[in-house]
Amino acid sequence: MIPVLIAQAAADSAVDKLVSAITNGLSLGAIYALLALGFVIIFKATQVISFAHGAIAALGAYLVAYFATVINFPGDLIGGPTWLQWTVSAIFAVLMTAVVGLVIERLAIRPMIGEPMFSIAMVTIGLDIALRIISNDFISTEARPLGDPFGTSVWEAGPVSMAHSEIAAITVTIILVVAIAWFFRTRIGIAMRATAFDQEAAMAQGISVGRIFAIAWAIGAGLAAVAGIFASLFPRASQGVSSETAFFVFRAFPAIILGGLDSVPGAVVGGFIIGLAESFAGKYLTWSGFGVGFSGIVPYLVMMVVLLVRPYGLFGTEEIRRV
């Protein structure tokens, strides 16, 4: 009787471990997917490798902290339950970050059109430093809570236990991915794909390439801000947005490269693969010989292995050519 119970308990804990690795991986992957998606949209449409992505994500999270907790704008204009007010303020902050993306594009990127890709990448590194210093100055040394309604509450059903913020992250990611997929079928979206493929030909069709660049940066910055929010919530961060948030984004780089720098579906799939890999490594690769924090390097190992087999990433396009 007793050995059976022990075996049962062991099986239960094995299932629990597996399920929690999956749920944790999915919610982590959702954040990576959002970051990768924004990065890839900017890269694909404008051929700019944006190293400022992390700073933009952190800035977005900071703006949420500011709008939702400090001035509660525009949520207080609406009234209603606090979660609704918070959501409205958060959405407003995300839109503000998108506007910041527009401004960055207009002031720093547009004048660099036609310059070599590396020069522009250097500009984005400068932007990254500038934005981080500015937002760190606002954040100051203490991490700032976002005032989110999720808190540390956890939803449990059988072996599944997920933080509310994790469920929100996955849901929001799915909604945004579907919205982006839909966007690429609209007039502007098709124009963006055309611009990504051949700028001069797009101009000859009457597409304003500058406007497309601006839209791409706005979308990329907005997605980064959403990712920044979820990266600053429990269980990803204990206290809210801090100077560490910007560096969280570097962990999404394997996801971007893995999926293929120029592939939108690749960004999403890559995000989830890396999230799951990191989460599974955290749960299962606990042998002491690996040392602490081995799960942190697993995404890079996965990336390296995939690049050995597919140098363009999983979905990166080589080139469509008629033979």
Place this chain on the structure above:
Amino acid sequence: MLQVANLEVVYNDVVLVLRGISLEVPDGQIVALLGANGAGKTTTLRAIGGLLDVHEGDITKGTITWNGERIDKKRPAEIVRAGITQVLEGRRIFAELNVDDNLRTGAHTNRSRSAVDAAYTRVMDLFPVLQERRRAVAGYLSGGEQQMLAIGRALMADPKLLVLDEPSLGLAPKLVQQIRDIVVDINRQGTAVLLIEQNATMALSIADHGYIMETGKLVMDGDPKKLLQDEDVQEFYLGLHGSGERKSFRDVKHYKRRKRWLS
């Protein structure tokens, strides 16, 4: 009517490519612009379409007017909206998009639903091949189909003037005939056409007026039938000599005839 007057274009601030080009494309006509490689035909088109910036080119002198309004300082999108669309050399279709999406990029400036639908029907009537391959990825179309797609895409903007840069480039003779007939059809529907060609016979056979360029200057213009009869045109573009026979290159004696048009 498109009027180009004394147009001078410089690339990279040093390379003088056009040295005073003047030409006209009256409404509803086909005008052919011929010339050897490097004569400046494509540059003329870039200047008309506002695409010089991409190539570090500048208009240093002269004007381009479209229906009395100057367009030489305008951006490409404004020029397309004003009614001039071009088909770039080498087709330049969006290979990763499917045929329908390619056509939709062409309709980017065309905001009204009904106008887009009408343009779409027109393109499908002109190019039944595209109808069959609507969902196909454009990169996998044959060369002729790609050229048709490029022309169809330009027509989606409902242009008053269609500018074609070497539509016969790299196509089999049969397809060249087909493209020629299509250009005539498009023109009959009321669209003026400015046609750049190396295939002089084809271009002059359908044009209402012909211009011949060399090293950045116009050296000759006039009625296409007269141009076809001209000795110089026959020798330099049609590979014939005076009497109209085909000439063997073995017999070419360069000193016998002057090698340049003027000067």
